[in-house]
Amino acid sequence: MASSIHDLARHLNISIGTVSRALNGRADVNADTRKRVLEAARELNYSPNQSGRSLRQGATRSIAFMLQPHPGDQQYGEPFFIPFLTGLQARLAEYDLDLMVVMGEPGQYQQERLRRVVETRRADAVVLANTRREDDRIDYLSKAGFPFATLGRSQSGGDTYPSLDIDFERAGDEAVDRLVARGHRRIAAIRPSHDLNFGYLFLDGYRKALRRHGIEVDPGLIADGFINEAGGYQVTPRVMLSNDRPTAIIFNNDAMALGGCKALAEMGIRPGHDIAVIVIVDTPLCRYFSPALTAFRPSLEPMGRRLAEMLLASLPAFAGEEGPHIMHEVWPLELIARESD
Amino acid sequence: MASSIHDLARHLNISIGTVSRALNGRADVNADTRKRVLEAARELNYSPNQSGRSLRQGATRSIAFMLQPHPGDQQYGEPFFIPFLTGLQARLAEYDLDLMVVMGEPGQYQQERLRRVVETRRADAVVLANTRREDDRIDYLSKAGFPFATLGRSQSGGDTYPSLDIDFERAGDEAVDRLVARGHRRIAAIRPSHDLNFGYLFLDGYRKALRRHGIEVDPGLIADGFINEAGGYQVTPRVMLSNDRPTAIIFNNDAMALGGCKALAEMGIRPGHDIAVIVIVDTPLCRYFSPALTAFRPSLEPMGRRLAEMLLASLPAFAGEEGPHIMHEVWPLELIARESD
DNA sequence: CGTTTTTCCGTAAACGTTTACGACAACACA
DNA sequence: TGTGTTGTCGTAAACGTTTACGGAAAAACG
Missing domain, CATH: 3.40.50.2300 (Response regulator)
Incomplete structure (x- = not known):
């Protein structure tokens, strides 16, 4: 069940370097050996171990979503965030990125949780919600040089991070x-x-x-x-x-x-x-x-997807050919006329 | 910013082995050197790199919550899951465990997402929601020997996993x-x-x-x-x-x-x-x-906390002194009398 | 003082990857 | 035939930890 790249190499009687290159689609590997490697991978039910990958590449392939509860709010802005989270998760999944959800108690505690994520490198980037006008989380992340994006604007942090907000x-x-x-x-x-x-x-x-x-x-x-x-x-x-x-x-x-x-x-x-x-x-x-x-x-699910894109575009490791650039978008709301006005 | 155990060792002129043992509270380290290590750790702002740890220990310290949407459901059972998730996350955080949220499209796709989590070892255990009477996710996880717990009962998988359900x-x-x-x-x-x-x-x-x-x-x-x-x-x-x-x-x-x-x-x-x-x-x-x-x-937030406890108790790596044991609990609901009956 | 035990620490391997580098053979070209 | 190029692969280091093992010094014991 837990077959590694070494198992493949032994099974095929080639070196682990070649196996790795074959799996990663590198050019310098013979077409025939590549085919054999891929076959063996399927046969031995191989999947790359994410911990090993993370360590070597210095990237965890996961994004943390920090949900800072409003003071006195037991519900974490429910049900506002579910559709947003759905969209965010969907787009991240397309890039083979995982979503970590970090909540924490109201107030100071969230800062500790955030530091933990950043310092122990549990995620490659962070998405913030419930932004304050002056937001110490944003100050911290900018100062630490840790990539992040926000749902909602703030006066903190300047123009250093992507943000998406409702108008x-x-x-x-x-x-x-x-x-x-x-x-x-x-x-x-x-x-x-x-x-x-x-x-x-x-x-x-x-x-x-x-x-x-x-x-x-x-x-x-x-x-x-x-x-x-x-x-x-x-x-x-x-x-x-x-x-x-x-x-x-x-x-x-x-x-x-x-x-x-x-x-x-x-x-x-x-x-x-x-x-x-x-x-x-x-x-x-x-x-x-x-x-x-x-x-x-608002269109929360598309917004979730969009913010994922904006965050990814700002990450040098994930961006397309163009370099990292910071974007800001403000999305309109649609009036739903009902009975109360 | 990114100080490692090697930096500490160099700074203190001792070996990395000793530093690690000091940080992990091992017995075979002098009280004085331990103090010096802890001081240096604070001074150099050291936090252990989770990827390194995961690789060495074979545990990621994160739990995946799989939310399988009902067919035709765009909302992922909102707002049912937020309080549950809150409780789950809170208890996991106490054990320094992260929560990964995996959603995915309705139907087959969820199985793929689940396989990915299991095979690439992105999480140490899995929490399932929206259990079916016959649940192929449960079958898969039992067969794979991967630890999991469920919110909701099922006829699949026998008595091999902790479960918590509403009565x-x-x-x-x-x-x-x-x-x-x-x-x-x-x-x-x-x-x-x-x-x-x-x-x-x-x-x-x-x-x-x-x-x-x-x-x-x-x-x-x-x-x-x-x-x-x-x-x-x-x-x-x-x-x-x-x-x-x-x-x-x-x-x-x-x-x-x-x-x-x-x-x-x-x-x-x-x-x-x-x-x-x-x-x-x-x-x-x-x-x-x-x-x-x-x-x-139902009391969803306490249920989230409880299921986290039950899952952890079933994991040899996290359990207390007693060995792993499987629990099943069924929680009562409270009648909220309003106007419709 | 010699022997055994204890205390403390360094060494090195291991976890599973990726990748820089060089080696070797085959091939092309003059 | 000699030289350069290309294609393919193996070697080994590196990422940051933890930990089994052994060794040296100090302490305890006779």
Whole structure:
């Protein structure tokens, strides 16, 4: 079962060097011997031992995906990440690369896990998610010169790594556009705290659209909260306290929207009737909620595949003929109109 | 940055053997030299190279989690697996083990991915999910003598591997119990096809409970379908065609229940009013659906941790003092009573 | 003081690959 | 025939560890 390159060599009475070259498609091996080697490999059920390969080549052929949980989040952004992970894994598999998933507790612990991966060279590169505006993981990786790519932008690290993000700014902008077109002028925005970068991007788009429509930005209509249901539940009433109540709310997270709707229900306010609700980013939860929530949806699986490509293109060892180059892409979201706005 | 054991040895002017023994806590090394080695290791920022270690020890210190998608399922059982994966990963991390996630396309392809992991020795053991009644992955792994554990039981492979499962039989039983207590006698059961083992277990419990209550099992009230929303949508009407319509339906999957409810809605039948609906297994979707679906909920994160423990205990290399032993556990579900029954 | 035991360390092999280098034969060419 | 070229292969080192083995010095013992 555990046949090595030595077994093949002994079996064929040739040297291990020739066997290796034959298997790796090198030019300097006779066509006939190559055929014999490949036959023997099939016969003896040979597969190269990855540990031996990794050691010699200095590359593990595996990529680590680091999932940093939001503070207070038990669910790791579920179900946002599964389709992304699916796409990422699919593309990596095409390059014969494995995917390592590293989670870890919220906060500091993730840094330790990251260091471990980097220092013990358990992976050739790292994919980061849940990027913060200032992200110490990015600082660490840039400083260490370890290859990585991010799902989400950050202000850390400069232009040294590939990144792929959703266009939260445009989604915030379009959400306001849509609401204004439907007659709303008092539009609230609820977003996550904790320096998550997309919260800033969303708010930029929100503000820009308001100004374009000549609507003054009212700080009393903007609130930050924990990025989970409890956070939405807790923070939504704050925005409704204004004596000039908003007629619409844009939630920058699905879980927060769910919690917010619960709070609204307790206040006797019905989304879709008494108030308009739009969610950025859509998940299956939005669809099955009652009323079904109008939401902006990203293409997560293609994004996963794309980020894998971008990361690979930035790795000298995997890139095509052209040298390594850093790319940044921002993908649009699609509006899924439902009942809540 | 990439300091090796040789660097330490050179720096301290001792041999690499001694350095290695010092780092690994061997007894035959002077207390003073050990201290000097550990200091130098910190100073030179040394971490052992995992590839070197793997090669020498014949163990990669990583476990592969194989997620076999259901046929026609784009979502990999989302969001069922995230909490399980979280628990699994957490416990493995405590043992300094990495988690590799392998997905692959539905069907045959998964076998290839599995062979690759096993033959190239990319992982020390494998965790299987979505077990079939007859599971060729289990057959393959047993025959190959490769260590593994499963989430879910199977008829394949005998008693040679640890397994952890939810008590679907009891959940089916209790669901019937609850419905009968509420006056129902015509109770339908909708479960996934494709040989998924839990569908059989569920039906066993369903039948047992019916018989206990003196209710004849009506084959016209049992239907199999694809394990997704479309499957539930397609198959539910079949059960409603009976001239003696059921007054309750137990769905053996959340997505199928969602699709089933859509079909019911189109027939003008309201869950929670005109018909009782119970779901096995609960996901967040059940909670936010309208009406909120009564469902049985497993403890997925603790289950992930537990299965990691069971797997590790069966591995000679990681077990405590006692030898390897195979365990099987079946965990109960908790009924979450909501509005649909 | 001689012998045995203990303590500590260095040497070298091994894990399974890949690859730089050189050797040798066959062949081509002048 | 001598020289250069090409094709094919073997040798051996290297990647970074761990560990069996033996040896030297120190300690213990008679």
